[in-house]
Amino acid sequence: MSDLTLIPAVSMALPETPYHARHFINGVYCDSADGVVTERISPSHGVVVSRAARGGVAETEAAIAAARAAFDDGRWSGLSGKARATVLFRVADLIEKNVERLALLETLESGKPISQSRGECGGVADLWRYAASLARTSHGDSHNNLGEDMLAMVMKEPIGVVSIITPWNFPFWILGQKLPYALAAGCTCVVKPSEMTPSTTAILGEILNEAGMPAGVVNIVLGLGQPVGALMAEHPSVDMVTFTGSTAVGRSITAAASGTLKKVALELGGKNPQVIFPDADLESAADAVTFGVYFNVGQCCNAGSRIIVHEDIAEAFTARVMELSRKVAFGDPLDPRTQVGAIVTPAHQQKIDGFVQAAKADGAKIAMGGGALSVPGLTGEFYQPTVITGVRPEMAIARDEVFGPVLSVLTFRTLDEAIRLTNDASYGLSAGVWSENVHTCLEFARRAQAGTVWTNTWMDGFAEVSFGGMKQSGLGRENGRYGMEEFLEVKSLVMRIGRSRAPWVKSI
Structure with a gap:
């Protein structure tokens, strides 16, 4: 061990008070109704660096209801791709303005190096910008070769309310591989970060408000997998759940979602x-x-x-x-x-x-x-x-x-x-x-x-290139055009444009 390269503790002062992370529901920050919080002790420095509201059934139900109402009334899904892209671009700009604040909290909560946290948090802006470009360029297909009196179109529509459950190892980056793509598609969302790294996700609520995101489109509930994550997976008002984490928990997410046959996307483990x-x-x-x-x-x-x-x-x-x-x-x-x-x-x-x-x-x-x-x-x-x-x-x-x-x-x-x-x-x-x-x-x-x-390389990644696994490494893809396709439903529209259809019921 003596021949390793070690960097001793620096003299940089830690924050005087822990960050207070709260839920973000229907555009408003709030604490849990019962006042319960979760303390996060820094794995590198051994001190409390954040206190987060610990949500329960009430907060989760409220967040899902807000997302459901926001989707059903079309305040986001009804906007043009251009209008949605405009907000996503603003979010990207504001993320870059807040990189130092985000990076410090991510380092204190996760234990990762500050240089990596800066790269991760700042790099997320590129994911939001690429998703914004997809919001304007998404399209379906037309079929004009079905006969002179027939025309068909394949349209793509947002799947609805999406539950997003993210892990502790890349809390802000993995959220960036999911949330902006869901928003680009026109979905509304409920987000649960890991209880070990809640703060950067909680701060995102401020950024969304400043960027002009309509209330209820993105809701953040802090807390544990039980009951928050489980309810987000099984709730009948949720149309899709996307989860990143262990394969074992991925199986439980799939089981919880099976009762309503909602779509499930999973990014799980690897032995690469x-x-x-x-x-x-x-x-x-x-x-x-x-x-x-x-x-x-x-x-x-x-x-x-x-x-x-x-x-x-x-x-x-x-x-x-x-x-x-x-x-x-x-x-x-x-x-x-x-x-x-x-x-x-x-x-x-x-x-x-x-x-x-x-x-x-x-x-x-x-x-x-x-x-x-x-x-x-x-x-x-x-x-x-x-x-x-x-x-x-x-x-x-x-x-x-x-x-x-x-x-x-x-x-x-x-x-x-x-x-x-x-x-x-x-x-x-x-x-x-x-x-x-x-x-x-x-x-x-x-x-x-x-x-x-x-x-001849390892772990190079780009917003344009899809990411996801085979076998027990998961279902679905993130990033790239395929990353947004996960959040879209395909609908076929078949039209007769003339009056040439022969009657089925014939006179005898």
Whole structure:
């Protein structure tokens, strides 16, 4: 541990009082009727950084009713695409003006580095702007080849009231992959952020009001999965629920929504492999692998948590990844130099270490790390950069989502074997391949069972490009044109434009 790069606590003063996060219902901020709050203790600094109203059935029902009324009277869905886009563009501008405020709270609540929070919160503005462009360009189809007296149109309409449930690891970014696209489509929404990172979502209410969003179009309820999230999923006045989080909770969301047969979109877990061939640019690959496993402390559905390396280069490549791992700056998230911050909770830290120790007991080797990390001047939750070798495909460390800074190393000899290992998982979110041979890359991309395949890069994303998984990594897509299509219903309109229809009832 002594040879790692550590960033000690900085002297930057923490906020004097915790942020007070409240519900945002029908355009008005409010506390819970019973006055109950949830305190968030910073995982990096060990102090209370926010107090959020803890909603219950009453607040959830009120938010859903507000969204239902706002959709049914057409105050948003009835606007032109141009009018909706105008408001979304204003939201994007105001997000950029509030980046520092948003980023500080996100860092304090999540433990991620301040530089990453700034990039995440500021980058969300691009998602809102792209969604705004879709609001003006969405269209259906016409069919003018059905006969001289027939004309048909396929129209797209907003699905209605959408429940949006977001996680703690990228609270503002993941909201940006859902909410602006739903709004661009003309939907109204009820949003529940994680109780661990509520503040940036709560602040969005102020931004929406200032941007001119009509009251009731977006409603925010803070609280726990029970009862808030469960009611948002099962309520008969909700037409769709979109959720990002664990696969286990995704199943429960689907079950809750099944009673009303509402549409469900899910972005769930991943056990994402990067496959490295001997002819790859190995230095670039090693850097990308290091980034992929430690970005956001590995608490990322897209984390490159397992690598599948050709046997001829496995030992040298793994050694290079460990060398780079020692140079990655772990420490105080408030220092801009920090690249990796804190684990979100003590319980999650224990879960991560449980996976590592189980792998060791099962015969794998902890080649690096494998335990808690002490950062000078801080009392928070930190975990060492960890690399595990000698991993067999059937081990839990190779198959389950650890959600921490832990890399599993497997090896292969042939392309077929690499693809078999890639697809030998219940997840199918992302995969990567490193080779200078375009044929290798293309064959891998076509055969890999993953919603995104990166070639000679890792985790590059764009507002224009869809994101989502196969198998137990989820249902539906976010971002891109497909991201808005999720929130649209398709309706066919068939018209007879003449009087040539032969009568069905004939005189005898």
